[in-house]
Amino acid sequence: MEHYNMNLTLKVWKQKNSQSAGRFETYQVKDVSSEMSFLEMFDVLNEQLIHEGKEPIAFDHDCREGICGTCSMYINGRPHGPWHGTTTCQLHMRAFKDGDTIVVEPWRAKAFPVIKDLMVDRSAFDRIIQAGGYISVNTGVTIDGNAIPVNRDNAEKSFAAAACIGCGACVAACKNSSAMLFLSAKVSHLALLPQGEIERKKRALDMVAQMDKEGFGSCTNTGACEAVCPKEIEITNIARLNREYLSAGLSADK
Amino acid sequence: MLDAKIPAGKLEEKWNNYKGHCKLVNPANKRKLEIIVVGTGLAGASAAATLGELGYKVKAFCFQDSARRAHSIAAQGGINAAKNYQNDGDSVFRLFYDTIKGGDYRAREANVHRLAEVSVNIIDQCVAQGVPFAREYGGLLNNRSFGGTQVKRTFYAAGQTGQQLLIGAYQAMERQVALGNVEMFSRHEMLDVVVIDGKARGIIARDLVSGKLERYFGHAVVLCTGGYGNVFYLSTNAMGSNATAVWKAHKKGAFFGNPCMTQIHPTCIPVSGDHQSKLTLMSESLRNDGRIWVPKKKEETRRANDIPEEERDYYLERRYPAFGNLVPRDVASRAAKERCDAGYGVGTTKQAVYLDFKYNLINKYGRTEASKQGIHNPDQETLIRLGKEVVKEEYGNLFDMYEKITGENPYEVPMRIYPAVHYTMGGLWVDYELMTSVKGLYCLGEANFSDHGANRLGASALMQGLADGYFVIPYTIGNYLADEIAVKPIPTTHEAFEAAEAHVSERINTLMNIQGTESVESFHKRLGKIMWEKCGMARNEKGLKEAIVEIRALREEFWKNVRVPGEINEMNPELDKANRVADFLELGELMCMDALDRRESCGGHFREESQTEEGEALRHDDEFMYVSVWNYKGDESWEMLKEPLNYEVIQPTQRNYK
Ligand SMILES: Cc1cc2nc3c(=O)[nH]c(=O)nc-3n(C[C@H](O)[C@H](O)[C@H](O)COP(=O)(O)OP(=O)(O)OC[C@H]3O[C@@H](n4cnc5c(N)ncnc54)[C@H](O)[C@@H]3O)c2cc1C
Ligand code: SF4
Ligand code: FES
Numbered sequence: 001m002e003h004y005n006m007n008l009t010l011k012v013w014k015q016k017n018s019q020s021a022g023r024f025e026t027y028q029v030k031d032v033s034s035e036m037s038f039l040e041m042f043d044v045l046n047e048q049l050i051h052e053g054k055e056p057i058a059f060d061h062d063c064r065e066g067i068c069g070t071c072s073m074y075i076n077g078r079p080h081g082p083w084h085g086t087t088t089c090q091l092h093m094r095a096f097k098d099g100d101t102i103v104v105e106p107w108r109a110k111a112f113p114v115i116k117d118l119m120v121d122r123s124a125f126d127r128i129i130q131a132g133g134y135i136s137v138n139t140g141v142t143i144d145g146n147a148i149p150v151n152r153d154n155a156e157k158s159f160a161a162a163a164c165i166g167c168g169a170c171v172a173a174c175k176n177s178s179a180m181l182f183l184s185a186k187v188s189h190l191a192l193l194p195q196g197e198i199e200r201k202k203r204a205l206d207m208v209a210q211m212d213k214e215g216f217g218s219c220t221n222t223g224a225c226e227a228v229c230p231k232e233i234e235i236t237n238i239a240r241l242n243r244e245y246l247s248a249g250l251s252a253d254k
Numbered sequence: 255m256l257d258a259k260i261p262a263g264k265l266e267e268k269w270n271n272y273k274g275h276c277k278l279v280n281p282a283n284k285r286k287l288e289i290i291v292v293g294t295g296l297a298g299a300s301a302a303a304t305l306g307e308l309g310y311k312v313k314a315f316c317f318q319d320s321a322r323r324a325h326s327i328a329a330q331g332g333i334n335a336a337k338n339y340q341n342d343g344d345s346v347f348r349l350f351y352d353t354i355k356g357g358d359y360r361a362r363e364a365n366v367h368r369l370a371e372v373s374v375n376i377i378d379q380c381v382a383q384g385v386p387f388a389r390e391y392g393g394l395l396n397n398r399s400f401g402g403t404q405v406k407r408t409f410y411a412a413g414q415t416g417q418q419l420l421i422g423a424y425q426a427m428e429r430q431v432a433l434g435n436v437e438m439f440s441r442h443e444m445l446d447v448v449v450i451d452g453k454a455r456g457i458i459a460r461d462l463v464s465g466k467l468e469r470y471f472g473h474a475v476v477l478c479t480g481g482y483g484n485v486f487y488l489s490t491n492a493m494g495s496n497a498t499a500v501w502k503a504h505k506k507g508a509f510f511g512n513p514c515m516t517q518i519h520p521t522c523i524p525v526s527g528d529h530q531s532k533l534t535l536m537s538e539s540l541r542n543d544g545r546i547w548v549p550k551k552k553e554e555t556r557r558a559n560d561i562p563e564e565e566r567d568y569y570l571e572r573r574y575p576a577f578g579n580l581v582p583r584d585v586a587s588r589a590a591k592e593r594c595d596a597g598y599g600v601g602t603t604k605q606a607v608y609l610d611f612k613y614n615l616i617n618k619y620g621r622t623e624a625s626k627q628g629i630h631n632p633d634q635e636t637l638i639r640l641g642k643e644v645v646k647e648e649y650g651n652l653f654d655m656y657e658k659i660t661g662e663n664p665y666e667v668p669m670r671i672y673p674a675v676h677y678t679m680g681g682l683w684v685d686y687e688l689m690t691s692v693k694g695l696y697c698l699g700e701a702n703f704s705d706h707g708a709n710r711l712g713a714s715a716l717m718q719g720l721a722d723g724y725f726v727i728p729y730t731i732g733n734y735l736a737d738e739i740a741v742k743p744i745p746t747t748h749e750a751f752e753a754a755e756a757h758v759s760e761r762i763n764t765l766m767n768i769q770g771t772e773s774v775e776s777f778h779k780r781l782g783k784i785m786w787e788k789c790g791m792a793r794n795e796k797g798l799k800e801a802i803v804e805i806r807a808l809r810e811e812f813w814k815n816v817r818v819p820g821e822i823n824e825m826n827p828e829l830d831k832a833n834r835v836a837d838f839l840e841l842g843e844l845m846c847m848d849a850l851d852r853r854e855s856c857g858g859h860f861r862e863e864s865q866t867e868e869g870e871a872l873r874h875d876d877e878f879m880y881v882s883v884w885n886y887k888g889d890e891s892w893e894m895l896k897e898p899l900n901y902e903v904i905q906p907t908q909r910n911y912k
Binding site: 149 | 412418
């Protein structure tokens with residue numbers, strides 16, 4: 001792989017806290033190596049800012065391996081940037097060329113208020129899980145693992161849905177700020193397993209109710225979420241959720 | 255002074271006896287008892303969930319924005335359990351034995367045996383929670399093999415086992431949050447332990463969003479804050495992983511066990527330049543199918559694929575014919591370093607070796623697949639195509655990750671890999687009950703020193719974290735709290751809380767007021783360089799002594815010249831980092847002191863003065879069969895205590911992989 005260096009112009013959203021108004025700031029970054037990750041480019045910029053006595057840019061990140069779901073930058077109009085199926089931290093500077101201007105914003109959604117600069121509050125996702133995103137078993141009271149066989153096809157589909165990293169890119173991409181892809185991934189993960197069968201109706205109803213309460217919009221099937229999801233969670237999960245929800249609504253005692 | 259509180263009786267009966275005789279707390283009293291759990295990775299989330307289910311009032315803390323993002327999420331390969339589902343001769347004893355031997359005979363028999371016993375319950379529990387483990391066509395659980403063992407006992411979910419286990423524990427904990435048994439504080443960082451009359455009674459935490467310091471009371475405090483590999487700056491740990499919680503506890507009287515025991519993982523993507531912020535692991539499971547080599551010629555300029563077979567040095571297969579590419583992590587790492595130091599390294603930095611899949615792509619997978627499909631005399635191209643498909647299923651996500659990071663396609667060209675800091679076996683010293691030397695202060699998961707001796711085997715950290723959280727702490731903490739039921743919650747206006755908060759606040763103010771010229775990051779990098787060069791894969795007396803002097807000087811410079819921008823009472827990631835790096839600058843010194851004291855090689859700790867003629871690690875059981883337990887005496891001085899290790903069941907021998 002040929003390496004190269006580039007000079008870039010960055011337009012980055014700066015916002016002191018949730019109360020204050022934000023604005024774009026423009027920065028020049030020089031000699032960025034094509035081998036850097038996108039976040040390493042931000043590290044370099046922040047080092048430069050600190051040396052100049054300026055405020056660095058606050059952004060969320062932790063694993064830098066595409067698995068924790070913490071990083072969350074809206075890059076050139078797309079959550080996590082230009083590479084398909086890739087988180088911000090796994091995006092590398094090879095994706096850009098000398099002289100490019102890159103615009104970076106936080107996730108924008110009513111349910112995800114900005115904390116500072118590019119950091120947002122995604123605790124609404126935790127509350128959706130609290131509403132029913134689990135199987136109600138206490139520690140230590142269960143049976144042998146192999147006493148619950150699972151059809152391999154279902155196990156694979158369940159795993160594929162469980163791969164969601166809770167990053168919120170689906171919400172950020174959706175014009176309605178709907179959390180349906182995230183929610184449907186959790187409902188599918190559990191509904192596809194025999195262990196999750198017992199609570200499936202209540203789970204779907206309760207989680208959807210919480211989602212509405214948090215101020216996420218409704219789903220109009222635009223497919224924007226699936227297109228940007230770094231874990232390639234499929235939109236068929238939303239169809240499954242809708243079926244679960246409908247059948248639960250029909251049969252639940254109201 | 256050092257009592258590990260190991261129950262009497264036969265090894266295999268100790269845990270059952272303990273459970274049968276420990277004190278219990280009745281349900282009404284449990285509701286009056288408050289427990290603080292710091293850290294919600296595998297160890298902390300499983301502990302918080304379980305203690306909440308039991309009826310205790312739990313407060314849980316993590317610094318990420320959600321418990322689901324703890325570093326445990328990144329674990330790739332799998333989790334061990336002695337289920338013997340494969341009928342290949344596994345048993346609790348064998349898992350116990352492998353773990354003790356893998357740890358190069360520097361772990362406690364009783365703890366490790368308990369770990370092996372409860373490993374089977376972990377899998378049952380996780381399945382019940384809906385963890386989507388890999389399965390066979392018949393619907394039953396599948397296993398893979400890992401290093402250091404001869405059985406297949408590793409349960410997995412593709413290359414995302416940690417993620418799936420953590421989501422399971424996280425969901426169990428969120429259920430308790432919904433039920434009101436656990437209160438969760440995310441984006442909070444613990445900055446001190448509050449000790450009253452010799453017992454842990456609470457913590458001081460900083461709300462990272464508002465920057466405010468807060469006080470929390472607990473009848474007991476449980477630290478589950480992970481490992482300290484980031485002392486080295488570059489490691490496979492998440493960026494936020496830190497030692498602050500255990501370090502503060504250490505300074506409040508909790509002993510530190512085996513601080514120098516660090517695991518360096520042989521297969522990670524090498525450093526690409528000065529901008530490097532972290533290193534990425536390529537799972538150990540890849541060594542099952544990849545062959546490691548370097549060119550036989552120094553200063554080789556040809557591309558890997560242009561170097562003919564006879565000009566390649568498969569040095570692991572050459573040096574260790576019996577184990578070949580599957581020698582344990584410490585051995586594989588040192589061998590890679592040896593080749594690179596001798597001038598045979600590859601890539602632009604020459605600090606890398608090749609991990610090559612071509613051979614098995616063709617010969618193992620390609621041929622099996624061809625035979626399955628009834629293709630006779632397949633040509634090279636067909637073999638490669640068929641082999642690729644299988645490899646994709648097994649390791650697809652890792653190969654993709656490699657390509658994203660390096661821009662090279664590992665199906666076509668060999669991976670370039672180099673060892674990197676990965677795990678810390680050392681940690682807070684705990685007794686059999688997982689209690690530190692401070693009463694009522696517990697330590698679970700990677701943060702404690704307990705089960706892995708001088709080298710951890712693959713797929714055993716997840717096992718230990720969940721064993722501690724789901725199955726050990728619920729019993730052992732009850733044994734302590736049973737005597738605390740009469741203690742009323744202590745108001746956080748108590749002078750000990752006042753003093754602890756004042757201390758934390760003063761330190762933060764000092765940090766902010768230095769307003770020097772160098773960034774926190776630059777100090778961290780310099781510390782990492784000292785640690786890696788002098789307390790890394792190979793250590794010697796001279797280097798360690800120099801390192802101690804250099805770290806002290808660096809620490810002094812830090813406190814004179816660091817620049818922390820922003821304000822105290824706001825979200826300020828630079829300040830968070832400054833707090834953590836300040837602690838690394840102290841811990842690094844203790845690690846070097848410990849490494850200096852241990853004048854033997856064992857597991858991941860390699861003292862150049864103590865090696866065999868062939869350059870292998872040489873243990874000295876007569877002198878060093880102990881856990882080094884460091885007691886902080888104040889003013890940057892320590893006293894070292896020794897916990898002797900008594901092997902009653904297993905006979906320690908010199909490891910041999912030739
Ligand atoms: C890339 C990688 C792959 C791995 N793969 C495997 C594998 O396949 N199998 C295996 O067995 N092991 C594996 N390991 C090791 C294993 O993942 C870890 O040892 C284990 O997950 C640690 O769990 P833990 O709960 O102890 O700590 P962590 O998961 O690190 O959690 C620490 C918690 O403490 C919190 N915390 C820390 N400090 C503070 C503070 N001051 N205040 C408040 N909260 C704090 C954090 O927010 C977090 O919630 C791997 C490790 C790495 C790096
Ligand atoms: S569904 Fe995809 S985009 Fe949405 S939170 Fe999960 S991983 Fe992120
Ligand atoms: S930092 Fe963890 S997914 Fe990007």
